[in-house]
Amino acid sequence: MQKEEIIQKVNEFLIDEFELENHQVKPEALLKDDLEIESLDFVDIAVAIEKEFGFKVVGEEMVDVRTLDNLYEYIHKKVAQK
Amino acid sequence: MKRVVITGIGIYSVLGKNFESVNNSLYYGKSGIGFDPVRKELGFRSGLTGIIERPILKGILPRRLRVGLAEQGEYAYVSTIEALKYAGIDEEYFLKNEAGILFGNDSSSIPVIEAVDGMREKRDTTLLGSGSIFQSMNSTVTMNLSVIFKLRGINMTISAACASGAHAIGLGYNFIRYGMQRMIICGGAQEVNAYSMGSFDGLSAFSIREDEPEKASRPFDADRDGLVPSGGAATVILEEYESAKKRGAPVLAEVIGYGFSSDGNHISVPNQEGPTRAMQMAIKNAKINTSEVDYINPHATSTPVGDANEAQTLHKIFGNNKKLMISATKSMTGHEMWMGGASEIIYSILMMKNDFVAPSLNFETPDEYSEKLNITKKTVDAKIDTVISNSFGFGGTNSTLIIRKI
Numbered sequence: 003m004q005k006e007e008i009i010q011k012v013n014e015f016l017i018d019e020f021e022l023e024n025h026q027v028k029p030e031a032l033l034k035d036d037l038e039i040e041s042l043d044f045v046d047i048a049v050a051i052e053k054e055f056g057f058k059v060v061g062e063e064m065v066d067v068r069t070l071d072n073l074y075e076y077i078h079k080k081v082a083q084k
Numbered sequence: 085m086k087r088v089v090i091t092g093i094g095i096y097s098v099l100g101k102n103f104e105s106v107n108n109s110l111y112y113g114k115s116g117i118g119f120d121p122v123r124k125e126l127g128f129r130s131g132l133t134g135i136i137e138r139p140i141l142k143g144i145l146p147r148r149l150r151v152g153l154a155e156q157g158e159y160a161y162v163s164t165i166e167a168l169k170y171a172g173i174d175e176e177y178f179l180k181n182e183a184g185i186l187f188g189n190d191s192s193s194i195p196v197i198e199a200v201d202g203m204r205e206k207r208d209t210t211l212l213g214s215g216s217i218f219q220s221m222n223s224t225v226t227m228n229l230s231v232i233f234k235l236r237g238i239n240m241t242i243s244a245a246c247a248s249g250a251h252a253i254g255l256g257y258n259f260i261r262y263g264m265q266r267m268i269i270c271g272g273a274q275e276v277n278a279y280s281m282g283s284f285d286g287l288s289a290f291s292i293r294e295d296e297p298e299k300a301s302r303p304f305d306a307d308r309d310g311l312v313p314s315g316g317a318a319t320v321i322l323e324e325y326e327s328a329k330k331r332g333a334p335v336l337a338e339v340i341g342y343g344f345s346s347d348g349n350h351i352s353v354p355n356q357e358g359p360t361r362a363m364q365m366a367i368k369n370a371k372i373n374t375s376e377v378d379y380i381n382p383h384a385t386s387t388p389v390g391d392a393n394e395a396q397t398l399h400k401i402f403g404n405n406k407k408l409m410i411s412a413t414k415s416m417t418g419h420e421m422w423m424g425g426a427s428e429i430i431y432s433i434l435m436m437k438n439d440f441v442a443p444s445l446n447f448e449t450p451d452e453y454s455e456k457l458n459i460t461k462k463t464v465d466a467k468i469d470t471v472i473s474n475s476f477g478f479g480g481t482n483s484t485l486i487i488r489k490i
Contacts, residue, residue, distance in 0.1 A: 019147070020147055021142075021143075021146070021147050040148070042148070042214040043148070043214065045210065045213060045214035046151070046213055046214050046215075048210055048211070049210075049211050049212075049213050052211055058208065058210075059210075
């Protein structure tokens with residue numbers, strides 16, 4: 003899966019499910035500080051990732067995911083490993 | 085002792101999505117009961133139910149505040165918004181003043197079922213989502229609404245079967261009466277879905293008059309054959325009288341009495357002695373005479389034994405009160421169960437405010453007990469000042485509330 007496709011799917015999910023505005027969804031956006039995504043929300047992001055990309059999120063691996071770009075990259079890497 | 089008044093009402097029921105439309109349904113005797121084919125597919129004995137639409141809260145309530153709300157919590161959010169608006173309370177008020185929340189709720193089936201299905205299918209609890217736990221618990225309504233409205237007072241749910249909503253108001257009344265709280269958002273909430281009602285249907289307690297849904301709920305009628313499950317949510321704002329006066333709040337009614345009891349007998353078959361004690365306690369607590377009561381909103385669910393027992397009890401206690409009118413709003417709503425005690429206080433307030441008594445639909449042929457009561461078959465235009473509302477539940481839990489026009 004190309005990174006562009008991952009970006010598109012993640013963005014669509016964030017806009018639809020997390021009710022974010024288009025302009026908020028940019029690679030450098032900080033998940034917690036800019037997008038106000040809190041720890042409980044990560045549970046729902048893990049559910050969405052499993053559904054969309056077919057792999058199980060391991061909490062420890064998400065520690066370094068701070069920006070939206072980190073999230074795209076994390077998913078890209080995991081999908082490539084499949 | 086402090087005086088306790090109701091300064092706001094909000095309702096989301098099978099009779100309407102706000103108190104104005106509910107008032108209209110009550111006045112014109114419009115039934116909210118219908119037939120749900122899904123129940124028959126699931127093997128229900130009766131496909132009858134109250135018919136209600138879920139509110140769409142996306143775009144109204146932020147996601148984080150929304151995902152923990154189960155179906156009945158959504159209804160309760162809408163009814164609470166309406167009640168707060170009526171009472172003239174905004175978000176700012178709760179930042180400056182301590183207020184509590186007590187709701188009656190006794191199940192939250194769908195989130196529990198979905199979580200179990202999810203575990204069995206995925207074998208991974210992290211895939212159940214973040215809202216599941218907050219939707220699943222019995223206290224789902226109060227835990228969510230207290231966060232949504234930033235409430236800082238008493239915060240709990242009362243689970244007392246079909247008397248849950250009534251006990252929530254009764255307990256709220258006492259917290260304020262004893263000076264422990266100045267304002268409490270009270271109410272009841274009830275999910276309306278097939279899965280939550282299967283085991284109740286299995287007891288053959290529901291009416292099977294499926295060809296005539298609007299005639300199925302017929303409290304006190306000789307041809308009644310069971311109750312019709314229903315639901316929604318109802319909210320009343322209980323407030324200490326002086327405090328309400330000071331802030332210029334609209335005072336709808338005063339809560340003057342609360343009585344309770346437990347039958348101490350059978351889990352599902354009611355007796356007469358338990359409800360009698362609850363009513364007598366409420367009358368004593370209100371310091372009124374039985375002759376002062378203008379209207380009774382009975383528990384009257386349309387079951388053969390329950391209605392017969394309540395009719396006899398009402399006759400014994402109020403037999404000498406010739407002006408007393410009795411009308412069972414469950415004839416229109418069906419049995420709103422966990423919510424019923426709260427919604428019926430609102431139905432009573434609407435009648436009190438707008439000078440009428442709603443018709444007790446389908447009361448066509450009295451039986452040997454109900455023939456002794458003055459049950460209103462048609463809408464009666466009349467001023468009513470003092471009202472009693474009864475709610476009884478499984479396990480023999482009984483509640484009687486008394487309100488008065490102020």
